[in-house]
Structures are given as structure tokens and as C-alpha cells.
Amino acid sequence: MTAISGDALEGAIRKIGRLARLDDEDFRMFEALPFRVASLPAGRYLVREGVAADECGLLVQGFACRHKTTASGGRQIVSFHMRGDILDIQLLLLAVPDHNVQAVTEVRVAWVPKAQLRQLIRQRPSIADALWRDTLIDASIFREWVLNVGRRDARSRIAHLLCEFAARCEVAGLGSADRFELPMTQEMIADATGLTGVHVNRMLRQLADEGLITRSGRQVRIIDPERLREVADFDPAYLHAA
Amino acid sequence: MTAISGDALEGAIRKIGRLARLDDEDFRMFEALPFRVASLPAGRYLVREGVAADECGLLVQGFACRHKTTASGGRQIVSFHMRGDILDIQLLLLAVPDHNVQAVTEVRVAWVPKAQLRQLIRQRPSIADALWRDTLIDASIFREWVLNVGRRDARSRIAHLLCEFAARCEVAGLGSADRFELPMTQEMIADATGLTGVHVNRMLRQLADEGLITRSGRQVRIIDPERLREVADFDPAYLHAA
């Protein structure tokens, strides 16, 4: 349980540095957290509903998603996660996870013992602020997703997902604002937007036909950001990224 | 700015007492918070998207809802709130609200200065834990709502809303598990479930026809809790109320 890779926590550190005013001692102590890094294949579960764990995962590389399921077998993805995201801080305070977290691509995860993280939070209030703020931003994104699946038509939902993903990728330093890779399948996009894979495909095609985006494989390029944002009804305020 | 009514904070105190192990000093200091109580009519906005405030509201009596809107005028309610709920802790850490909070019925609100609350959080880590956990439970409910509007049909969505509301009312000491009052209009239920008022009406009628509930006015009685939960696909774990 030592720092195998010096910069494994880099993404997370940059993120919490944006979330609160941290001093050198804050950074030093965060960097001193013990952790172990693991590489996991696409599809692997990182958190499982109902199963408590004593480590908390930081996503070092790759993409993951949270999802819940209905008794009838429907799956709803409630968020996507990327480099620097903390996968389950809520599990510091809520013992039993109420949802799953699953690797979308191959991922590298830094596992930190919860006890150490809890101790750090008690010692460094600014870090607690940053982590709390992070969970509040997650909640804000959930609210926007409720709006997205509840009140927008299929075309807008897809456009909104694209806008959000592009914005978050850019903040995380992955790809530019107008060109990025969608790591998930269309089926996953469907499960995130409350649609079916077939209809997601139709809508992506339509957005391309309208000249808003181009696609080749999973590479997406936003041709007309302004019109796409308008179609998506996208206002990045809810990301609280400023 | 004094304690006009000795038990105005009672609901909130009971709530945070459930959320973390608090000692006498924690309770004493929470009760010592300065606040002012205001009565506001149904429809009044308590928090407005984009408008910062320097007080944080605790709901003393009545019901409120959070909502967001699309550019095309659609409204999505993302949560309902009742006695004891803290309306906007996230605004302690996120300067600008990304949604509205509006009174559903006439409400009494205890307004606490943010600065005092922030100070209390710094001084009493257990209270910080309780409030953080409260926001995490809110987030968990948002996730369940994403699932509800994204992956369940209209009948299940309505049934789920009823189950959740009944469970929360009971915890808050309002009505019993099988008999309670729905304070919101069917239009609001529609805005919470991503449906239309007309269709909400049809589904409520259907649930009644099936013998799962009875209604008279806004009084709802759950006749067959087990079958209703089954229709709703309701598992209260996400409420983290144990």
C-alpha cells in the first residue's frame, strides 16, 4: 500500500484544487494518502449495489458509469465518470451503496482506504469542503438529468448529453471542446437518456444530417456548437465548473 | 434575529439527530443558531435560480418543491420537501443556485444566516457529517428519480411517487404509512414524473380501479401496500432512512 505511481492521484488533486482554496499542507497531506492502483477491464464492477467496501476509488484513467436497474430489467445510467472523478465518496457516509459503478472502458483506479480519507477530512476542513462541494455538483448534475429525461425530447436529450460530455472532457483535459471520443456504446447512451439503442441511433444520425455534428466510429466532432447547444437547451451553469 | 418560537427548529433537529451521532453540545449549539421565522403563501419562491442569498431556509411547516425549467417552457420538479428539510444547504458551498425552490402549500420557514451555519459546521464536525449525509441522501433520491422518469412507465412512476411520499411523510411524522395527504396538484405530480396532468389523472384513476389506493380529494389511502410497492418497483433502501 504505497504510492506506486507518483502522479496517479494527479487528476483528483487537480480537481479538488479547483473545488476549494487549498493550501500547501492540504495538498501535501492529500498526496500522502496511501493507495493502490489497479487496472480493470471494461465491464468490471467497481461498486456494487448493496455491497459495502472499505476502500474508495479514484478514477485515474478511463471511463466509468453509475447505474441502477428496475425489477423488470431496465437499466438507467445516472452518470458518467472520467479521469479525476471520485467514484464513491458518498460511501464514506452512507454505508451501503444504492447503485452500481461499472467500468465503461478499461480503467485504472486508485483505491484509498476509507478510514484514511475520513481521517484526512477531519484534519483538513478545506479538503472536506472540496469533497462536499464535489458531491453537491454531482447532485446538481443528477437534477439536470432528471430534467433531461423528464422534459426534453429524444433529439434534445442526445444533444444535451453530447454537450455535457464535451464540456466535462475539456475540463478534465481530455480532447477539445469540439472534438472528443464517446467511450460508451449507443446502448449506454440509451440507458443514460431513457431511450432505446435504436432511437439513439436515429437521433445521432439526425444531428449529423442537420450538420450539427459529424461522427466516425466513436469520434464525435461538433460542427456547430451554438446550434447544438440550442437544440440541447444546454446551459453549463449546473456543472459549477467556473 | 432571535428564537421567536422555541421549537421552530425541532423538525430539523430531529432530522440531523437521525443522520449522525450528535452529543449534547452539538444539539445545544444547533439550537443556539439565530434564525427568523417567516410564513409564506403557496406559490412563493424560496430560492430562485441564479439568485444568491445569504440565508439558508429550514422548512418548519408545509411543503415545497425544487424545480428547473427548459427553454421551451417545460417544468421538471426534481424533489418535494416537507417539515424538517433543509432547503438549500448546497448553497453554503455553491454560490449560485441552479434551480428554484417554491412553496407548494403555505409554509413556515426558519431562515438561518449562512455565515453562522458555516461557522457551526467548522466547529462541530458531527454536525457537518449530518448535513453532508443529508445532501448525499438527497443525491440518492435524485438518482432514483432519474431511474423513475427514465425507465418506468407512467403507472409505475405515479405508484413510485406515492410510495416515496408515504414513506417520507411517515418518517417526518406526518400521517401514517397508509394514509396521507398529497399536498400537490396533479399538474405538479406530472411535472415531477415527466408526464402530463391528463395522464397523471388517468393513472391515479387506474390505480384506484385496480384497488391499490382510494382517493377523496387529495387524501390518499393505500389499500394494498404490497401490490402498490410491486407496481412501483419501490425499494426504500435509496432513502437511507434506517
Next chain:
DNA sequence: CGACAACTTGACGGGCGTCAACCGGAGTGG
């Protein structure tokens, strides 16, 4: 008793789900 909001019910249409077939690329094994 009049006004207004909320609730109720029916008729009709459309957006999206379902089903089904086919394509294309990546991995695998002979």
C-alpha cells in the same frame, strides 16, 4: 352565486418502442 383553478373524461395523433434484418469491424482459431 359567480369566478376560477383543479380535476375528469373522451377522441385523436405522433414520438418513440419493438421487432427484425442486415452490415461492419475486431477478435479468434484453424
Next chain:
DNA sequence: CCACTCCGGTTGACGCCCGTCAAGTTGTCG
């Protein structure tokens, strides 16, 4: 190196759930 497999993507036909529109009805507050 090629055949096979499999998963994901693509496209079309058809149907249903739920939205829309419209016309009452009920209830409440003045």
C-alpha cells in the same frame, strides 16, 4: 491468411403509450 463469431451499429415497418386538444364537472373562495 482466411473463415467464423460476436458485438455494436444501422435501417425499415409497424404499433402503442402517452401527449394534445377540447369539453365538461367539481370544489373552493370571494
